[in-house]
Amino acid sequence: MxxxxxxxxxxxxxxxxxxxxxxxxxxxxxxxxxxxxxxxxxxxxxxxxxxxxxxxxxxxxxxxxxxxxxxxxxxxxxxxxxxxxxxxxxxxxxxxxxxxxxxxxxxxxxxxxxxxxxxxxxxxxxxxxARKVIDFFQHKNRSASKGANNNLTPREREILSGLVEGNSFKAIADSLFISIETVRFHFRNIYKKLHVHSQSEAVAKAIKEGLI
Amino acid sequence: MxxxxxxxxxxxxxxxxxxxxxxxxxxxxxxxxxxxxxxxxxxxxxxxxxxxxxxxxxxxxxxxxxxxxxxxxxxxxxxxxxxxxxxxxxxxxxxxxxxxxxxxxxxxxxxxxxxxxxxxxxxxxxxxxARKVIDFFQHKNRSASKGANNNLTPREREILSGLVEGNSFKAIADSLFISIETVRFHFRNIYKKLHVHSQSEAVAKAIKEGLI
DNA sequence: CCCCCCTCTACCTATTTAGGTAGTATTAAT
DNA sequence: ATTAATACTACCTAAATAGGTAGAGGGGGG
The missing domain is CATH 3.40.50.2300 (Response regulator)
Structure with a gap:
């Protein structure tokens, strides 16, 4: 019963x-x-x-x-x-x-x-x-894959991911086998594209907009 | 058909x-x-x-x-x-x-x-x-409201929020009408509690664990 | 009353980041 | 063949941050 x-x-x-x-x-x-x-x-x-x-x-x-x-x-x-x-x-x-x-x-x-x-x-x-519920998952992704991550190049996203993982520039450089200067170069471009001026801002934006 | x-x-x-x-x-x-x-x-x-x-x-x-x-x-x-x-x-x-x-x-x-x-x-x-899908929503909330935000003091959460907003230490200090040294002091404690060693790591952890 | 926790401030040093300029190499598109 | 976009490296300066030490003041609980 x-x-x-x-x-x-x-x-x-x-x-x-x-x-x-x-x-x-x-x-x-x-x-x-x-x-x-x-x-x-x-x-x-x-x-x-x-x-x-x-x-x-x-x-x-x-x-x-x-x-x-x-x-x-x-x-x-x-x-x-x-x-x-x-x-x-x-x-x-x-x-x-x-x-x-x-x-x-x-x-x-x-x-x-x-x-x-x-x-x-x-x-x-x-x-x-039910459709609306599952749409939620797809939207989550859509904004992640199209939304705003667009202007970032694959390499830039890769480097940004490193930062989100909590790595320093040097650690990112080592893990990608490139110079720290190159990492810095990419971050300059990332910052310009995201209109931010610091790591934390970039990480916050990356996570919130699902760029990574 | x-x-x-x-x-x-x-x-x-x-x-x-x-x-x-x-x-x-x-x-x-x-x-x-x-x-x-x-x-x-x-x-x-x-x-x-x-x-x-x-x-x-x-x-x-x-x-x-x-x-x-x-x-x-x-x-x-x-x-x-x-x-x-x-x-x-x-x-x-x-x-x-x-x-x-x-x-x-x-x-x-x-x-x-x-x-x-x-x-x-x-x-x-x-x-x-279907149940697993809807469970997703409930878990999302549970970890956000209880999860790990516990050991941070209210002030520490306030300060961490400032960082997530993309503010520098100085900007956070100004917005809270305290010295930048105080902000730094709190961040030292926040870093210890979160086991991180940089802004970006702290922001990433804060967002992912729903501390803010 | 004293101790602990939270909040606040200061100074020191070493490291990391931000932003600018400058140049090379590769690839894809015009 | 030239251009544009991407990826890479380097050097410079100024600013910001990490981590350590040290101390003051307030409030709550034992």
Whole structure:
């Protein structure tokens, strides 16, 4: 029996979810609240398997609710159920501890399946949400490979990497079997291209913009 | 009709996939190769909707194959189909441009569904893979908020931040209304605590470990 | 009350970096 | 064949940084 707790401010939806869950073999809705605060008070007693949460709530917002819930029960599976598809909310929710993210138009059968999946170590996501999540990885890379590293030559990137690893000019020179003067030469060009005037600035920019 | 190209070195599996895809209404396997190189040569002509790729291939590895394929057809939906569940491979594949990641034990019906999902802007993933992906976000946060920033005093973090912003010791001193000697004093302590010996190393460590 | 930690300042020396000028060699493109 | 871009080396000066030593003042806890 999968024990589910629901937090959803819309009475109609909340009641609908409770009826759906309780009405399905193997599922039980052991709590349904309109606010995070109310849920958090009894969370430890309830010990649910899955927490189904709305994000756009009055009072404490859903993201903070997730964090607090995770603080009480670190292994709780939290599913976000929402109308929002904004990237920030998705990532905030995932970072806060959600293990899945469903849009509200998800059909009941899929919702029940998602709840079960969550208890089995899965991460149910609506397909468009999943795409946004994986896009994150590609964007991370895109900015790294095209973004701003463009004007740096391969050799310059190599040398800059050495600095990011924490090596001195001399160490970089030795590892590349070139003169320290050559390293200095490259850094002059790197600094010009990145518009910086010190090692630390260059390292910070290199890491932040994913140049390396 | 969804046009699929398969790359898989195991003849049995490859033939099985081709038969499955061709044998299903609405799907067509317009190419099946045992190596990335062969697929890449004809990719532009084939113009498939989905590329189903193995990762552990002889010759060019799957990750590079994904990158090259994306270079030819940037909007191609690439699904990884593999036995590997190592984190690095998953993330490398996603960064390279895969839009989904399926383990080989995925049943045929799920596989076909995943192919369709990919063409509709989804990101089909086996449930355990999805969990690993979302775990990434949570770990990212955990190490950033708790990780190692502990042993630095508030003042030291403040000063280190200045360095990460790209400021010189003097600039940091001025902005905090303290002497440059004080800044140097703090950096000596910061370096000891972080076990580094230069600005760049400190900045790199600070950013990577999320100290700032 | 005393000790420890944090914060602040100073001086010394050796090393490293920043920025400028100047020149050679190789390769790819015009 | 000339140009542009890249990679390499050298020498110069001024500035910044690393590491050591030394000491003052404040606040919290034993």
């Amino acid at each position: 999968i024990k589910v707790v629901v937090v959803e401010d819309n009475d109609t939806i909340r009641d609908g979810l409770k009826i759906l869950i309780d009405g399905t073999e193997g599922y039980s809705c052991i709590g349904a609240y309109s606010k995070c605060e109310a849920m958090l008070k009894v969370l430890e007693k309830l010990q649910p398997d899955v927490l189904l949460m709305d994000i756009g709530l009055p009072g404490m917002n859903g993201i903070d609710g997730i964090k607090e819930a995770k603080a009480v029960l670190p292994d709780l599976n939290i599913l976000v159920l929402t109308v929002y598809e904004e990237n920030d909310l998705i990532f905030d929710a995932l970072c806060a501890g959600a293990c899945g993210y469903l849009v509200k138009k998800t059909p009941p059968s899929k919702l029940l399946e998602a709840i079960k999946e969550a208890t089995q170590g899965g991460a149910p996501m609506s397909s468009h949400i | 969804i046009k699929v190209v398969v790359v898989e070195d195991n003849d049995t599996i490859r033939d099985g996939l081709k038969i499955l895809i061709d044998g299903t209404e609405g799907y067509s396997c317009i190419g099946a190769y045992s190596k990335c190189e062969a697929m890449l040569k004809v990719l532009e002509k084939l113009q498939p909707d989905v590329l189903l790729m193995d990762i552990g291939l002889p010759g060019m590895n799957g990750i590079d194959g994904i990158k090259e394929a994306k270079a030819v057809l940037p909007d191609l939906n690439i699904l990884v189909l593999t036995v590997y569940e190592e984190n690095d491979l998953i993330f490398d594949a996603l960064c390279a441009g895969a839009c989904g990641y399926l383990v080989k034990k995925t049943p045929p019906s799920k596989l076909l569904e995943a192919i369709k999902e990919a063409t509709q802007g989804g990101a089909p993933m086996s449930s355990h893979i």
